[in-house]
Amino acid sequence: MDRRKFCQLVSAGVATGTLGLWPLRALAVSGGTYTVKSGDTLSQIAQRFGTSVSAIRYQNGITGDLIRVGQVLQLPGDDFLSNVKRVSEPMRGGLRSWRYIVVHHAGVNTGNAKIYDNYHRNSVGMRNGLAYHFVIGNGSKSGDGEIEIGSRWDRQLNGGHVRSAKVNDKGIGICLVGNFQEGRPSARQIAALTALGGYLRDLVPTRTRFAGHREIDGRNHTVCPGKYFPTAQMHRQFPNEW
Numbered sequence: 001m002d003r004r005k006f007c008q009l010v011s012a013g014v015a016t017g018t019l020g021l022w023p024l025r026a027l028a029v030s031g032g033t034y035t036v037k038s039g040d041t042l043s044q045i046a047q048r049f050g051t052s053v054s055a056i057r058y059q060n061g062i063t064g065d066l067i068r069v070g071q072v073l074q075l076p077g078d079d080f081l082s083n084v085k086r087v088s089e090p091m092r093g094g095l096r097s098w099r100y101i102v103v104h105h106a107g108v109n110t111g112n113a114k115i116y117d118n119y120h121r122n123s124v125g126m127r128n129g130l131a132y133h134f135v136i137g138n139g140s141k142s143g144d145g146e147i148e149i150g151s152r153w154d155r156q157l158n159g160g161h162v163r164s165a166k167v168n169d170k171g172i173g174i175c176l177v178g179n180f181q182e183g184r185p186s187a188r189q190i191a192a193l194t195a196l197g198g199y200l201r202d203l204v205p206t207r208t209r210f211a212g213h214r215e216i217d218g219r220n221h222t223v224c225p226g227k228y229f230p231t232a233q234m235h236r237q238f239p240n241e242w
């Protein structure tokens, strides 16, 4: 397998971008309501608002897919973590000794966990599929800010997201959909990453260190997670614990 393919769909050439403040206020956005228009489907609405069909169903007591024009839907609040918590809380006590939380960009502007899993499994030949533990969508093929959970997290398997075996063994991999050599992550992606990072730090019993991919895998000459990813703000938000 060739791990160099990951996050390397963009050419090398690291530059430092000047970036605005980490948009933490996005976390405080409330759910609000949405009035169904002609042609809307639940999955379109979920994607547009960065949530899931099941979350909208739950919030509104809907069991099937039927919605009607003019119906006012309550949108779930910005609880990016509901699925992550549902999966992870029962795993307390059985977690790997994680030491790193490594952030990536996909290097492409669209995708989701299933698409990257298919690529890693069938094109790169990784037996365990999706090389990351989490994928944070940008509204293209999953919700904007939606956190998808990879099977490597469920099974507490090592990642396949960097070249160093040591870091893969101890590193939780989080991939944000997008190419941050060309543009910035969305506010909702950053809000979701902030929520996820804080939760993971609390969850794992070991002390962790955040890193952008290129900071920890220098010999790979990767630009990941891209010059427009707010690396400095990430480090201020999540100081090294060791």
Ligand SMILES: [Zn+2]
Binding pocket: 006, 007, 103, 104, 105, 161, 213, 222, 224, 225
């Ligand atoms: Zn990467």
